[in-house]
Amino acid sequence: MKKFKTMMAMMLALVSMCVAFSSCSSEEDDTVAAAKEIAGSYTSSLDMTVMGEASTYENVTMKIEAVDDATVKVTLPACGEGMMALPALEVPAVKVSGSNGAYAFSQENYAGTVTVNGAEKKYTVTLQGTLKDKTLTVNYSVQYGKMPMPMIGKFVCTK
Numbered sequence: 001m002k003k004f005k006t007m008m009a010m011m012l013a014l015v016s017m018c019v020a021f022s023s024c025s026s027e028e029d030d031t032v033a034a035a036k037e038i039a040g041s042y043t044s045s046l047d048m049t050v051m052g053e054a055s056t057y058e059n060v061t062m063k064i065e066a067v068d069d070a071t072v073k074v075t076l077p078a079c080g081e082g083m084m085a086l087p088a089l090e091v092p093a094v095k096v097s098g099s100n101g102a103y104a105f106s107q108e109n110y111a112g113t114v115t116v117n118g119a120e121k122k123y124t125v126t127l128q129g130t131l132k133d134k135t136l137t138v139n140y141s142v143q144y145g146k147m148p149m150p151m152i153g154k155f156v157c158t159k
Contacts (some may be wrong), residue, residue, distance in 0.1 A: 033069035034096040038103050038131045040064060044157035046079055051149050055080075062138065062155055072096055072105060074127065076140065076153070086144060086151065087116050091125050103131045121145045134159040 042064070046057045060077035067073055071093055078088040090112065096105040106128040113120050127140035138155045 034098050034103050035066035035069055035072045038064055038096060039066040042136050042157040044155060046077055047154045048079060049152045070096055087114055089114060089123055089125060091127060105129050
């Protein structure tokens, strides 16, 4: 009987040690932050509409930079020429959400300024975008300088 008790005590100690050493995990979480998933430079065509008149600009680049795990800075592409030229415009602090290959981001009424040929110009941007199935789609509206009407842009690119 004494041998049986000793054997049971040893088994209990062995089981306790197994539980104690296997209960804690040092593995890191393998999920990647949403902002880092969509970050990158995307080159494609941009469809721009002003007062119902559509234009397409080829080979323009939109940049998306991760600020932190859930925030990106979006740089809209420069487009147009002459009096209708629009410089690259930055929209900082755009919140991103999603996981597993499907992400969404939006910003309402960001107001900023940009210097063009020594003159400071104001702009307001509203944008929304998605990255799903490796396709980035960004729809935005820009009120630039003293233009009385907005410029509506649609940018679609495969990552």
